[in-house]
Amino acid sequence: LPLGFQAWEQSAGVIVFPNIQLLASEVSKLLTKEIKKNLNGKPAEEARLALMQFLQQKGEAENGLLLLKSVYLLSQTDLRTMWNIIGSGLPAALMQCLYLFFTFPLKKNSDDGEAIEDDTETQEMLVKIMLNMYREEQGIEELLAADKLQSLIIATTSLWDQCSHLWKVPTGRVLRTISKAQTKNSIVYLQAVDCIKIAVQNLFKLADTLPACDVCEAASIVLCFVKDSYPISSALLTEFENNDGYQLLLSILLRCEGLQQNEGDHYLDEILDMLTCLTTCGKTELKVSGNIVHPQLPHFNFETTRSSGMTVKNLQAFQVLQSVFQKSNDQHLCGRILTAIATIWAWDTVNFFLLEWTLQPINQFTDIIHSKPHPVQVQFFRLVESIVLDLSYVPHEILKKVQYLIKENVVPLCTLTALRCLLSMTKKDLLFSDIFRDSGLLGLLLALLRKQAKILRKSAGTHLPGLTEGTEKELNAVMLKMVAALTVKSVRNS
Known part of the structure; x- marks a missing residue:
């Protein structure tokens, strides 16, 4: 066996065994038998130590490591060979091993440096065998015979701070593979x-x-x-x-x-x-039963939203x-x-309407967005803008909230971001000239600009703090751009 597998490994699997499925079955059965022998009648910590010693032995007494390496190589051949490995009882045996390795960390000693290195080498082979077995439905069915799957899942939720640090990530990988199968x-x-x-x-x-x-x-x-x-x-x-x-x-x-x-x-x-x-x-489809508030963009048709x-x-x-x-x-x-939220909208256009006509997330977020960090405010208003640009829908209730936020001007930098969002919408379609006039936004902006003009006249010759000065100046500039955008092609607004 040692010489055969050494030659096979070095030939990149080119050497062909007369009956590789039978070989896989017998080697896996032998490994399963030896694992059970090391587990039999021992307390958990003692069994864990015995297993690791068996799988790491070097020199003349390396039967465990040889068997493990043999199964590791055989598990990477073909599906029929994998089914023979699975049928040997190995899925259940290795799950018991994983449970012990994860749950009972080895006690440190003066020579643990070499042991950890060996442990990592053995661990990699064990994990790859398990991943290959547990991807298959037969592997999952065989695994259930050990009654250790539930124990391992429970252990990850109760012993996470006491388990073997070395086995945390491998255990997660194995359990995720089982989950998918x-x-x-x-x-x-x-x-x-x-x-x-x-x-x-x-x-x-x-x-x-x-x-x-x-x-x-x-x-x-x-x-x-x-x-x-x-x-x-x-x-x-x-x-x-x-x-x-x-x-x-x-x-x-x-x-x-x-x-x-x-x-x-x-x-x-x-x-x-x-x-x-x-x-x-x-199981229950949510119904979209809200009323579409008009006016809407000419090419928006909710009935065709599938x-x-x-x-x-x-x-x-x-x-x-x-x-x-x-x-x-x-x-x-x-x-x-x-x-x-953007991902959910992208999955299905209907999701925006389902959510806004039930839980109203964007509507409610508008009330508190001024308290969030500025990068979050920027991302939020891009999301609001996408309702118009991507869904071709005018969210009147949300826009009213944005307009109120601009009026209150609690955080000038947030107000500036909100105003840029509305400016971008206004440039998309002339309809927004009418919407923002009728909603009072045009009048609000003119009033704010008059107020700002008075402040500037009174503060002539004095210097405002840097950030405030820069933000206020930019806010005034965007307000002027917004007024211009609302009046440039609208005789009524002019």
């Missing part, structure tokens, strides 16, 4: 043991104690199982919802305020992406995104929420 039987199994319920309860405890990036990492694994299972069955999503899963996500996301850039970004983005996907998970199927059906999931934006002033977090 879920079957009806695996979902029934997870539901029967209240896996999602227990995981959510554990995460509520972690959410108050662990650093935000760690909680995101642990929560993203559970959310994968909820999202990926939905096309097959809604059972895990229902279990998640019935145990305050959305409240959990809201708590976790709000804890991400103030995270340093790139700190836990990947897992935060993953949670937000999955939550965005969950907004389309629901659904692509990616419509919002889960308002609870969207409410988490909406609540995070309303409660947070974190630039990165608020920016990601606006990006998620």
